[in-house]
Amino acid sequence: MTTTTSAPALPRTRTRAARPWGLYVALLLTAWFAVSALWPGLLAPGDPLELHLDSALAAPGPHHLLGTDEAGRDLYSRIVHGTAPALAIGFGASLVSLALALVLGGLAALAARPVASVVDRVVEVLFSFPSLLLALLLVALLGQSALTEAVAVGVGTAPGYARMIRGQILATKSSPYVEAAVTLGHSRTRILRQHVLPNAVRPLVAVFALSVGQSIVWASSLSFLGLGVAPPSSEWGALLDAGRLYLTHAWWLTIVPGLVIVVLALTATTLGKHLQASLERNDR
């Protein structure tokens, strides 16, 4: 070994990538949202529906952290207690969406040609509808409830995921490891079960997290249009809708629930992206 005592003539050191602070914040917020959904009394001991007509439309202050609405109900309590319905609709819609997408995408990628092309066309037609319009249509057909809202949002967002799953399955189907399995003499169903489906579905874990955030925004839009959960529920979209009337003199009734929706959507998106990145890191 050449042992030269090298004078550090040109130290050129660069620091490593910064810590993922975004992820830490998102995890903290997730914990907060989880507690609000499961045990709202812990964070907001007051009754969210208790009326205090004397302190109606009070601005955010020491007494009411986020102010009160037209009936004097505490906005902070309502938001905390509204987390559960908001999340339920978000998760429900995502489940509906991905389940439907899995069926449609799977058929489009795997079924015999006539079936596959029919499914392809159906997905394309659904795709050409604006998601919100599709959701509105379903609410109009099925009537107004939290369940319909979830179904409507789920169906509205399914076509995009269906296309994604179709592409994923097709890519997996032509991968070298599937080819290797064919040369091992494995049957079509065994290859599908063992390789194609698990590998096609795996990236959906991350997509699900992204979808929850997106669905909550969609559901809030429906509620805001008066087509979601009916008042006096504290679901966030409903809060937005109710606050709309007082926008000029009680801004907090719309701004605060709106911000909370944005924060939840961002949290879900951040988690989803980190999940996706870590899955991809493991793949390559």
Add this chain to the structure above:
Amino acid sequence: MSRTEDVLADAGPTTTTRPGREASPAGTLAVERARPRFSVRGLDVGFTRAGTHRRVVSGLSFDLFPGQCVAIVGESGSGKSVTARTLVGLTGAGSTVTAERLQFEGRDVAEFSEREWRRVRGAGIGFVLQDALVSLDPLRPVGAEIDEALRLHGWGSRRSRARKVVDLLTSVGVPSPQLRAGQRSGELSGGLRQRALIASALALDPDVVIADEPTTALDVTVQAQVLDLLAQTKDRGVSILLISHDLSVVARLADLVLVMRGGEVVERGTAQQVLTDPQHEYTKALIAAVPGEHTKGTRLVPPAAGADVAPVPAPRRHEPAPEPLLEARGLVKRFATAGGLRRTAVDGVSFTLHRGRTVGIVGESGSGKSTTARLALALTTPDEGDVTLLGEAWSTVPETRRRARRSSIAVVQQDPLSSFDPRWDVERILLDSLPAGHTGRTARGARVRELLEQVGLGEEVLPRSPLRLSGGQRQRVAIARALGSEPSILVLDEAVSALDVSVQAQVLDLLADLQERLGLSYLFISHDLGVIHHVSDEVLVMKDGRVVERGTADDVFRRPQEAYTQELVGSLPRLADARPTTAGTSTTGETR
């Protein structure tokens, strides 16, 4: 930090210095005809990741004189590419670079500001990378790419630049340069892309060209053209730093060769000295590991001293001609292309594979050799002609009837990593390959361990993901999987092409052992003439879907009849091509 702690220290090589060339300090050289363009002394490069420091280059020294070519040869992880990047100030994040001296044109590189670097890169130093497809912007015409290099350095007017671009493309031998300048990199063949990249590296008449594996992705005939081009560039007085894993590529061009291993130079000397009379054990092993004519029928890796395995000289050669296992007759396969046309990928290919023998198919990219492999495996069915396996119809029967018989023919693909399900560990991969007949947990486990043993792997790899294995280990797992069903035929589709030469040698030896022990037949597909010559009994040379020449390996490679085969064999760089030592080169060669 102390050098003994260095993780790379376990490689423990010592620099072999020839008599009379004891590390002479550069200043005391008797002959110094010109100032070196690059002068490097005691270069150390390390990376700090996740809190641990890893040194990847240790104590590297060399001078690069005008009109000289210094070649750094080594396998993956030897530090050769890091060295190239360090010289242009692009070592990367988390790196620490120290050197007693690191000078470009007599100036300390450490003094360069980022702005100065940008001027030096391109104008002073041209950089040619391995894969032109990823180095060139896919959405921009190659002419615009070259023009940008000129424009960024404030070269001439728009019109004079356009002329210069055409001149440059002409000078690197691109036919119809006007037309080509307007095409995107995806529209050019691999050879043209690489030339366009060299043209952009030469655009500003740099004094130094750093070429990192410039021909690795190219077919041999194209490689020969690119090497000629680099040689012409050198003759014009440009200094070339050539980085390559391929000793024979270096032989054509290099005046001074540095052999690197684990970040250290283990041997240095003129190309002829290093390649024809290597002193260091590692260089010797590296040169011995290159398969080809002279290695046929011998092991590439000598068994380690003290190993209880008896050396197996000249395996194979089963006389008389045994039974045919796989027969292909007049195979034709056409594919629809984007323009609605049908391209004939395979056109009238026939061959017979006998038990215990190897048929090699060699050809350049697009010659139809991989499609032929897929036809043999019945992964795709021929448009004309047929394949019979063990005397029974194979390509003409439906897949459901083929399934049970698939156990007799298995495949080893080029890239082992993508051939494994990314969710599976080695144990799962191997268990999955066992035919349905193997029942019982213990029996299956025993069979998996037997497979591992056959390919020279230990049980410790079982719970690991292929991601955590080395390239050679992965390919061994792929071979073990192929052996799982006890096949009589293995189709090896570029199975050793992605491996380092010493690992390739081990895998080729393993394949020879397995053939001997298990009586396997190989259909061996490769673009590498040396590998095909080494392994094959019968050789098919393919071009544009047709077999242009066939015969025994020695006939085809030693006495090629067809013009194309002659061109192929003639393009093959050889170690014997090493530049003869002339007075001038030996002087510069000795300047460490």
